[in-house]
Amino acid sequence: xxxxxxxxxxxxxxxxxxxxxxxxxxxxxxxxxxxxxxxxxxxxxxxxxxxxxxxxxxxxxxxxxxxxxxxxxxxxxxxxxxxxxxxxxxxxxxxxxxxxxxxxxxxxxxxxxxxxxxxxxxxxxxxxxxxxxxxxxxxxxxxxxxxxxxxxxxxxxxxxxxxxxxxxxxxxxxxxxxxxxxxxxxxxxxxxxxxxxxxxxxxxxxxxxxxxxxxxxxxxxxxxxxxxxxxxxxxxxxxxxx
Numbered sequence: 001x002x003x004x005x006x007x008x009x010x011x012x013x014x015x016x017x018x019x020x021x022x023x024x025x026x027x028x029x030x031x032x033x034x035x036x037x038x039x040x041x042x043x044x045x046x047x048x049x050x051x052x053x054x055x056x057x058x059x060x061x062x063x064x065x066x067x068x069x070x071x072x073x074x075x076x077x078x079x080x081x082x083x084x085x086x087x088x089x090x091x092x093x094x095x096x097x098x099x100x101x102x103x104x105x106x107x108x109x110x111x112x113x114x115x116x117x118x119x120x121x122x123x124x125x126x127x128x129x130x131x132x133x134x135x136x137x138x139x140x141x142x143x144x145x146x147x148x149x150x151x152x153x154x155x156x157x158x159x160x161x162x163x164x165x166x167x168x169x170x171x172x173x174x175x176x177x178x179x180x181x182x183x184x185x186x187x188x189x190x191x192x193x194x195x196x197x198x199x200x201x202x203x204x205x206x207x208x209x210x211x212x213x214x215x216x217x218x219x220x221x222x223x224x225x226x227x228x229x230x231x232x233x234x235x236x237x238x239x240x241x242x
Contacts, residue, residue: 002047005029007037009055034058048117053081076117195230
């Protein structure tokens, strides 16, 4: 059972989502505006938030920015709207929203998005318990060059049994693994990992957006938006994979 916060100014939507998710065994907290959502978030961290974009006091994107700014965006957030543009959905994703559902929301899409969000929450909750794999120091060469800036990705050591990794190895046809640098700001680290993740799957699937959508569990529309946001070009990766 998960604790889910539903934020929507339409009573009918709140009641419908509460009934559907309650039948799935989840505990539901309802908020009809941004202020009530702030109070619910302040009283404890929900496992997942379903957040409407258009609300009378403060819109959902602005509230999402507030939580991100104040370090309170520690749970997956799924945005909902019947009137939002693609730009609004992309902006919400850039800020930190996990997914976007268009109203009226199909039951299967809702349940799938909620399950993906809860899975992500569990992965994030487990992450602090896992120690990053130490990186072996590299002896300087005899004619050392001036020190370069720290790399975005650090190579993992060859011994696979020396400890758990925080980020799994990404294979590009070689047995080399990489871990993200912890010196990066969170957003840059997340974007860098997602870029590697999608490039890996696009190369492996020969650029097929259908197969990549199935592999990653994303809707095709959301996948296109995400790739555009990250600057990933499927066409180039398709040629490379082929």
